[in-house]
Amino acid sequence: MIEARGIVKRFGDFTALDSVSVEVEAGSLTALLGPSGSGKSTLLRVIAGLERPDAGQVCLERRDVTALAPQQRGVGFVFQHYAAFKHMTVWENVAFGLKIRRRPRAEVKHRVGELLELVQLARLGDRYPAQLSGGQRQRMGLARALAVDPKVLLLDEPFGALDARVRKELRAWLRRLHDETHTTTVIVTHDQEEAMEVADRVVVMNGGRIEQTAPPRELYDHPANEFVMSFVGPVNRLGDAFIRPHDIELLVEPNGATQEAMVQRLVHLGFEVRVELVRDDGEVLSAQLTREQVEALELQRGQIVYVRPMRQTVFAD
Amino acid sequence: MAANAQALPAPRARRSAAPGLAIGLSTLYLSVIVLLPLAALASRAHGWDAITSAQATSALRLTLLVSLTVALINAVAGTAIAWTLVRDRFLGQGFVNALVDLPFALPTIVAGLTLLTLYRDVAFTRWAILLALLFVTLPFVVRTVQPVLLELDTEMEDAAASLGASRLATFRRVILPNIFPAILSGVALAFARAVGEFGSVVLISGNLPFKTEVASVYVFGRIESGDTGGAAAASVVILAISCGVLLTIGGVRRWATRHDR
Amino acid sequence: MIGRYVLRFAALGYIAALLATPVGYVFGKTFGHGFWPAWHGVATPDAVHALKLTLIIAAIAVPANTIFGVLAALAIVRHRFPGAGIFNAVVDLPLALSPVVVGLALLLLYGRGGWLGGHHVLFALPGMVLATMLVCLPFVVREVVPVLREIGTEQEQAAATLGASALQTFVRVTWPAIRWATAFGVVLGTARALGEFGAVSVVSGRLAEQTETLTLYVQDRYQAFDETGAYASAVVLALIAVTTLLLMTALKPKEETR
Numbered sequence: 001m002i003e004a005r006g007i008v009k010r011f012g013d014f015t016a017l018d019s020v021s022v023e024v025e026a027g028s029l030t031a032l033l034g035p036s037g038s039g040k041s042t043l044l045r046v047i048a049g050l051e052r053p054d055a056g057q058v059c060l061e062r063r064d065v066t067a068l069a070p071q072q073r074g075v076g077f078v079f080q081h082y083a084a085f086k087h088m089t090v091w092e093n094v095a096f097g098l099k100i101r102r103r104p105r106a107e108v109k110h111r112v113g114e115l116l117e118l119v120q121l122a123r124l125g126d127r128y129p130a131q132l133s134g135g136q137r138q139r140m141g142l143a144r145a146l147a148v149d150p151k152v153l154l155l156d157e158p159f160g161a162l163d164a165r166v167r168k169e170l171r172a173w174l175r176r177l178h179d180e181t182h183t184t185t186v187i188v189t190h191d192q193e194e195a196m197e198v199a200d201r202v203v204v205m206n207g208g209r210i211e212q213t214a215p216p217r218e219l220y221d222h223p224a225n226e227f228v229m230s231f232v233g234p235v236n237r238l239g240d241a242f243i244r245p246h247d248i249e250l251l252v253e254p255n256g257a258t259q260e261a262m263v264q265r266l267v268h269l270g271f272e273v274r275v276e277l278v279r280d281d282g283e284v285l286s287a288q289l290t291r292e293q294v295e296a297l298e299l300q301r302g303q304i305v306y307v308r309p310m311r312q313t314v315f316a317d
Numbered sequence: 318m319a320a321n322a323q324a325l326p327a328p329r330a331r332r333s334a335a336p337g338l339a340i341g342l343s344t345l346y347l348s349v350i351v352l353l354p355l356a357a358l359a360s361r362a363h364g365w366d367a368i369t370s371a372q373a374t375s376a377l378r379l380t381l382l383v384s385l386t387v388a389l390i391n392a393v394a395g396t397a398i399a400w401t402l403v404r405d406r407f408l409g410q411g412f413v414n415a416l417v418d419l420p421f422a423l424p425t426i427v428a429g430l431t432l433l434t435l436y437r438d439v440a441f442t443r444w445a446i447l448l449a450l451l452f453v454t455l456p457f458v459v460r461t462v463q464p465v466l467l468e469l470d471t472e473m474e475d476a477a478a479s480l481g482a483s484r485l486a487t488f489r490r491v492i493l494p495n496i497f498p499a500i501l502s503g504v505a506l507a508f509a510r511a512v513g514e515f516g517s518v519v520l521i522s523g524n525l526p527f528k529t530e531v532a533s534v535y536v537f538g539r540i541e542s543g544d545t546g547g548a549a550a551a552s553v554v555i556l557a558i559s560c561g562v563l564l565t566i567g568g569v570r571r572w573a574t575r576h577d578r
Numbered sequence: 579m580i581g582r583y584v585l586r587f588a589a590l591g592y593i594a595a596l597l598a599t600p601v602g603y604v605f606g607k608t609f610g611h612g613f614w615p616a617w618h619g620v621a622t623p624d625a626v627h628a629l630k631l632t633l634i635i636a637a638i639a640v641p642a643n644t645i646f647g648v649l650a651a652l653a654i655v656r657h658r659f660p661g662a663g664i665f666n667a668v669v670d671l672p673l674a675l676s677p678v679v680v681g682l683a684l685l686l687l688y689g690r691g692g693w694l695g696g697h698h699v700l701f702a703l704p705g706m707v708l709a710t711m712l713v714c715l716p717f718v719v720r721e722v723v724p725v726l727r728e729i730g731t732e733q734e735q736a737a738a739t740l741g742a743s744a745l746q747t748f749v750r751v752t753w754p755a756i757r758w759a760t761a762f763g764v765v766l767g768t769a770r771a772l773g774e775f776g777a778v779s780v781v782s783g784r785l786a787e788q789t790e791t792l793t794l795y796v797q798d799r800y801q802a803f804d805e806t807g808a809y810a811s812a813v814v815l816a817l818i819a820v821t822t823l824l825l826m827t828a829l830k831p832k833e834e835t836r
Contacts, residue, residue: 050475070478077479083472087494087576096490097480128576141476148480335744336657343650344665346642350711351668354683357693361686394592401589405582413590415827419597421766422819422826424773426793427812430800431600434607434809452596484581506673513676515776516793520800533678533776540682540780549686552679559674 001026001184002047002152007056009042016042017053018208024201026061027182029175031195033231034205040188043205044154047186048075060152073152076145076183080157082137084129090140091116091125097148115143118177135166142174146181155187159194171198192232196220204228225315236285241312245288250275251306252297258306261285263299275299277307358549367539367547368554375527376535377555383443383531384511387450388504395458395503396496402459403466417460420453425516428452433521441523446531449517454510458503465499498570505566512559601816608809619810628795629814635703635778635791636771639710644764647718648756652748654719655726656734672715680712681780701783706791709777714770718763725759726752762829769822773815 002024009017016039024030032040045051047058049070058066065073085093094115098108116122119139129137138158145153158174159167175198178185189195195202196216204211204219204227212224216232223229229242236243238259251258261277264284273294277285285307289297299305367373402414420428432448439445469492477487515533522529530538532555539548608616619625650669654662672680686692688699688708699705733755737747775793782789790798792811799807 048479050479070475071481071483075479077476079472079476081470081472083470083476085473085476085491087491089576096477096482100480100482100486100490130577144476144480336653336659339649340653340657340659343646343653346646347650347665347668347715350708350715351671353693354680354687354708354712355671357687358679358683394589397585398589398593401586405586407586411827413593415823416593416597418823418826419601419819422769422773422822423601424775424793424796424815424819426775426796427773427815427819430796430808430812431604431816435600435603448596452600455593455596509674513674513679515676515678515779516773520797533676536676536682537678537776537780540678540685545682545686545689548682552676552682555676556674556679563674 001061002186003057003059003062004043004047005057005059007043007046007058008054009039009046009051010054015208017046019056020205020208020210021056022203022210022213024184024186026184028200029178029185029187029198031199031202032186032188032205033190033192033195033202035190035231037207038205039208040190040203040205041156044156044186044188047152048077048154049073050077074148074150076148076150076153078138078141078145078153078155078158080160082129082134082141082161084137084140086129089126089128090121090132093129093140094143094147096144101148111147115147118146119143133166134162135170138162138170142177146183151184153183153185155185157188157190160189167194174198196232202232204231206231223313229313234286236287238283238285238309238312240314241309242314243309243312245274245286247309247311248285248287249308249310250287250289250293250297250299251308254306255308258308261305261307263301263303263305266294266299266301277305359553361546362549362553364544364547364550367544367550372526372530373535373551376530376532377551377558379443379446379530380512380532380555381558383446383450384508387447387454387511388508390451391454391458391507392500392504395455395507396462396500399459399462399466403463417456420455425453425514426520429517429520432517440521441525441529443522443529445521445523446518446529449521450511450514453514453517454507457507457510458500461499461503461506462496465496469495494573498573501566501570501573505563505570508562508566509559512555604809604816605813608806608813611806615806616810616813619804619806620814622807624790625792625795625807625811628790628792628811631703631706631790632772632792635707635710636768638707639714639771640764640768643711643714643767644718644760646715647763647767648722648760650719651722651726651756652752655723656731669716669719672713675713677713677774677776678780680709680777684709684712684777684781700781701789703789705781706778706789709781710771710774713774713777714767717767717770718760721759721763721766722756725756729755758829762826765822765825765829769819772818 002022004023005021007017007020008015018039020039020043022043032043034040042051046053046056049065049068049072053066056066057064060073060075070077085096088096091112095108095112098111103111112125113122116125119142121136121139121143124132124136129140132140142158155174159170162170171194174187187195187198196219199216201213201215202219203213206227212219212228214222219228219232223232226242229235234245236245236248254260259279261279263275264278265276267274267276268291271291273289273291275287275289275294277287279285287307297305398417402410402417429449432445432452433440436445436448439448473491473495474487477491482490513533514531515537518531519534519537522531522534524530524534526535532551536548536551536555539545539551650665653659654666684705685700688694688697688705690696699708733751734747737751742750773793774791775797778791779794782791782794792815796808796811796815799805799811
């Protein structure tokens with residue numbers, strides 16, 4: 001398990017982490033989610049020992065490692081741009097940690113073979129990183145980090161440099177891997193879909209502070225503030241209230257506390273339809289309906305409809 | 318037709334003139350300035366005793382020995398200096414960085430004179446030659462390694478640290494293999510320079526035959542005694558050996574960068 | 579941690595012992611007796627003539643080399659021609675040649691009995707200029723070639739599609755991109771030209787007041803046991819070298835942030 005308490009980190013005038021505390025349960029997969037500059041990568045690097053905090057404490061498995069170098073922490077780190085040893089083959093890259101620890105040849109051979117099988121790079125052992133695709137290089141990076149049986153696995157936007165399809169594949173693959181190995185894992189990402197899909201718990205960060213820590217479902221259903229709510233999903237604003245697109249009901253006739261709006265555009269996204277509406281005062285709303293609902297209402301461009309929130313959230317300031 | 322506002326310039330056959338001019342003129346210049354004299358040198362080389370005499374072989378052996386030593390010392394010192402200039406931070410770093418280029422800028426005769434003034438005790442010994450050659454070759458390895466160190470991805474070093482490698486292991490297994498080709502380039506340049514060096518050595522070494530006479534001074538001696546044929550023969554041999562060493566270093570360099578292709 | 583200080587100390591110590599201390603010592607020795615004795619040591623007619631000769635040689639050799647350098651760089655990078663590889667190798671050749679060998683080659687070519695002999699090239703200005711041109715040859719080319727490679731041909735192609743002739747393209751598009759690299763190469767080449775010793779030593783005949791450059795003058799004074807004269811003229815050359823260093827330092831960042 002990982003405990004970080006009161007971490008402060010400044011780069012010159014810029015405060016990357018403003019007294020951040022977080023706890024990661026052993027065996028869980030936790031995501032650090034936030035926009036660029038939120039401090040999530042910095043926090044990860046502090047946990048790894050690649051950055052020294054100006055204040056605060058880091059404990060791994062109840063051991064205070066704040067003063068320890070990365071070599072001594074037993075963490076596995078996977079980098080966004082792979083950090084591949086470009087002068088070594090894939091095999092040598094994965095074997096690196098084991099060779100440093102002077103493991104016997106036979107053990108190294110066995111372990112590396114096992115890992116290359118696991119990440120499906122078994123036939124590419126003799127290639128150099130320059131000859132691999134991005135996805136292959138990152139799988140190599142993962143195998144390399146896992147080779148030394150780390151107590152904690154840290155991934156810094158591991159799929160950020162890859163294209164969308166490869167990203168989705170590797171995301172699912174990472175979750176399956178975690179379910180098998182149960183290594184305590186922390187993944188940094190700015191992609192909320194990725195965090196929600198892969199993690200047991202999500203830590204939402206903004207401007208060097210933690211906004212909320214919760215399982216994905218709770219984050220979505222009970223966001224702590226406006227920032228979290230708009231970061232984890234699309235949101236409409238009506239005065240003080242925040243409403244999810246799928247919580248907007250559209251009626252053909254006015255009924256009680258409904259508001260008038262005009263259908264501006266219908267975007268058909270397979271099973272769902274995004275209905276873009278505009279009110280008298282120019283305010284734009286976005287509702288999410290199923291195909292059947294749209295057909296039942298016979299919605300068309302330019303049509304006047306009546307909007308009612310089925311559920312809304314208001315935050316006390 | 319009239320509606321077409323923009324008239325294109327009339328096509329000319331100018332495309333073929335400019336490249337031809339550049340290639341032609343520069344080849345002419347190169348031939349007259351470099352190739353012709355070297356051809357004259359090769360054609361007038363004769364006289365085996367100029368190459369095989371005891372004095373000649375002694376000068377050649379001394380030159381090669383000292384030049385290789387200097388190249389190796391530079392490999393270490395140059396890398397250390399490049400490292401300090403790139404990875405370290407200290408007051409006056411910019412000044413030191415500029416100072417490294419001094420041997421490029423300073424006339425060799427002045428270099429020899431300044432070394433002679435301070436290190437009088439080594440004058441007329443082989444150490445004087447070593448000293449002079451170290452002076453003139455200082456910038457080579459530094460300047461080839463520096464840009465590579467600047468471009469080096471520090472994430473590789475972070476990765477090595479996270480995998481348990483100590484600073485020394487990281488240097489040996491990650492950094493060094495990546496700067497090795499640059500070190501080799503610098504070594505080749507330093508070696509070539511050292512073999513032919515004249516101005517800085519001629520004052521400080523005393524030019525004692527069989528003791529402190531380097532190849533270039535030997536050749537100069539042959540010229541002064543009117544044996545230009547012999548001097549040319551010796552020059553050709555020295556050039557051939559230099560080329561051999563440089564080609565070998567080039568080959569090693571190509572092997573060391575095979576992962577980049 | 580300690581390692582960093584050890585390395586810094588070792589590297590700086592090496593530079594201090596090899597470079598800084600000797601040069602500083604010479605400056606000290608030269609001006610040790612005051613400025614005027616040093617001035618007198620260098621203000622002799624022979625020395626002044628030597629300096630003038632050195633400057634004239636550089637004034638001819640460097641511009642010629644610069645034009646060649648830019649043309650050659652364009653030829654190598656932009657217009658791939660058969661033999662470009664050999665051309666490139668020959669351009670680098672002067673860096674591997676001993677100055678004495680350079681002088682010898684010229685001696686054999688232009689001397690009595692040589693292919694181009696009997697035209698009063700040797701033991702006179704033309705010979706020394708030719709020697710200097712040979713040794714300075716690579717500098718501008720080597721600085722401009724990487725820049726040309728890096729900027730690529732896209733801008734030049736764009737200019738062509740917009741109607742620019744080859745000359746206009748060069749002046750308006752190519753030259754602005756390579757001018758700092760060229761300047762840097764010129765500075766290096768000039769420093770080399772002013773400091774040339776071995777080759778001119780062979781081709782000049784060493785006739786004082788006629789074919790003695792400042793570098794030859796330094797050796798001449800030293801061998802005549804005129805230490806003050808030798809050091810004073812050495813210091814003049816050293817001051818020129820320092821100016822060169824300052825120019826190099828000023829031009830380097832411009833060269834790197836194209």
